[in-house]
Amino acid sequence: MSPLVAVEDLTVSFGKHRREVVRGVSFEVAPGECFAIVGESGSGKSVTARALLGLTGPTSHTAASRLELHGKSLLGHKDRDWRRIRGREVGFVLQDALVSLDPLRTVGAEIAETLRLHKYGNKSARQKRVLELLDAVGVPEPPLRARQLPQELSGGQRQRALIASAIALQPPLLIADEPTTALDVTVQAQILELLQTMKDNGTGLILISHDLSVVSRLADRVAVMREGQFVEQGAVGEVLANPGHPYTQALIDAVPATHRKGTRLSAQPPRPVHEGRRRTTFDGVVLQAEGLTKRFRGPDGADRTAVQDVSFSIAAGETLGIVGESGSGKTTTARMALALLEPDAGTVLLGGQPWSALTESQRRPRRREISVVYQDPLGSFDPRWTVRRIVSDALPADTYPDAETRRARTEELLADVGLGAEHLDRRPLLLSGGQRQRVAIARALAPEPALIVLDEPVSALDVTIQAQVLDLLADLQDRLGLSYLFISHDLGVIHHVADRVLVMRHGKVVESGGAAEIFDSPQDPYTRQLLASLLVAEPTPGGTA
Known part of the structure; x- marks a missing residue:
């Protein structure tokens, strides 16, 4: 089976001095496969994903031996070419829903805009599709929530609305940048089940996440990224069970779920603390x-x-x-x-x-x-x-x-x-x-x-x-x-x-x-x-x- 996405030796740099934030990254994603990228903030995870959408910014410089979607090269694409791809060929779920959603537009109108831009049906069909999508991602009372502004929803509900917008046109590839960060565990499980269903139906997934439990649940393969490079890559079971790089082991050790209060999660020693001059104290x-x-x-x-x-x-x-x-x-x-x-x-x-x-x-x-x-x-x-x-x-x-x-x-x-x-x-x-x-x-x-x-x-x-x-x-x-x-x-x-x-x-x-x-x-x-x-x-x- 030919890959849905093929990336070889991807490098992304910024500014006139070409400061590299992604170096020599290579991976493939097949239809129905989930490829996860994990790593610290600033490691280059999101920039790698954005390179597949032409969203690295005007001061960026992207180079690769191969950067393909459906066997067609993305190198040299102009803004008009990228706009045809975004939404229809590649869906993108961002982490910060409050920033990503228009505060002056209702949630329903935000989702319908994606459908309208790609000429999906008439207004009535789009409204019906909006309610179907909100229900599919677990937003309660879809008719009500569709009429509300993003700031009137809880953080988890906003994130679900953002996912609904990304999957509106059922794109063959979905890039999900921390898609469950703001979600509670029951809704997280529901979203992961939704993503798993999409994967089972042939959608390729690129998952950016700091949550190793989410990665272990959904991903087939995982790459561990540090300072712009993949330090380890392989089947998710092998990488998490037998990490070959010290940094991967440090990520696993930092998960709080298995540690009760009083156990340190990081390698950093306790630091001295200044008392201040007039700290408020209460007894009882x-x-x-x-x-x-x-x-x-x-x-x-x-x-x-x-x-x-x-x-x-x-x-x-x-x-x-x-x-x-x-x-x-x-x-x-x-x-x-x-x-x-x-x-x-x-x-x-x-x-x-x-x-x-x-x-x-x-x-x-x-x-x-x-x-x-x-x-x-x-x-x-x-x-x-x-x-x-x-x-x-x-x-x-x-x-x-x-x-x-x-x-x-x-x-x-x-x-x-x-x-x-x-x-x-x-x-x-x-x-x-x-x-x-x-x-x-x-x-x-x-x-x-x-x-x-x-x-x-x-x-x-x-x-x-x-x-x-x-x-x-x-x-x-x-x-x-x-x-x-x-x-x-x-x-x-x-x-x-x-x-x-x-x-x-x-x-x-x-x-x-x-x-x-x-x-x-x-x-x-x-x-x-x-x-x-x-x-x-x-x-x-x-x-x-």
Whole structure:
């Protein structure tokens, strides 16, 4: 069988000095085969994939001995040639759905645009196809979601909508760049089943992923990429079971699912941490939530309960993990804990004192006691600001009143999260994903809080950087006595970081208890379903789990 894609000696460089980010890469993908590329951020995975779509950018230089799709060379293609290929011949699923989807256009219109550009049927046929696609990728209530804007959907629902757009025309090749990064385990399993079905029907897949469990489930062959080169390539079962390169072994060792709290995931030793001048501390319970309820009105005018009667507490130095599907109410609960969202019912106490019941002017002096790290740090930073300004802006003015003390404390905080002085004057766009998340953690530490809310803080990071960030959070908690409210769809991460776990579904808590108790002896059928969906990187030949 002739290959669907054939790449030999691919090199991609940038700028007038031709800085190479991909060097000597070769691979083939047959119809019905999944070829995975794994590696750290900046290793060249995405650039390799984008070279097959002519999306490496105007300052790039692409060269290869062979770059073919369906036996036809892609070398020398112009923009008009690439536009004919994108969508119809090659589908592309990007990692960052919020950036990829037009914020001013409904999700349904976004998917229909792909169909319209390639002259698929009339308007009615396109609308019907949009609903079929949303249903196929597991988006609940497709008629409603099709009328909503991307920012009105949960992160997982946005990612599913992006996948629906990529597969709308059933292209023979699908490039999926971290397609399950923002998805909870049950929906992840559903998306992988969808991709497996496409593969079984003859679609070729190129999978870019930092999640070795996803690779072991779906891929037939895998290449491990480092610094622009493939350091190892072969059948997925052989590479994951018997890695031949030390870097591949390091990737496998960094997976958190098999390590309980207290086990280091990275080779980096614990780093010293600066105490700060006026760190907030509480004895006993740091945060207490009782009966939290929140409703939202949808575009159809109907009220929907996002969170119903949720109660929990977090003790000093403790990590409470909240896990559940996309749309289960995890982030809404976190926003009420932060007093960024007013509950319709229920109360939140911070340090034993009223918190949610206060006016914002009354809360403002106490804001330093609780901080937050978001899933998407790039979206939470002002892109015009330097790292220095991002971190120093969060320092309390009464504790660090002058420029010299603020400069010194900013440098201490960056050192605490593993960044050097060379990062101070960089802007967010010039940082890697892992570096941006470290800056977000430094900013959260700046007010010297007692509690940090972490909303999917490692979901967008590759496995080795994720391991370093999780170790960093553990070191900070150990040395500063911090409490964490840790939101994640990743059961493996929750298993590693949490002391206690809250399992949410449809806005309600279905089970809560100690992490060992929840993971070893789940009582609720939904919790058992979640754990059954948890993929572990156990290599199996042929890409089946």
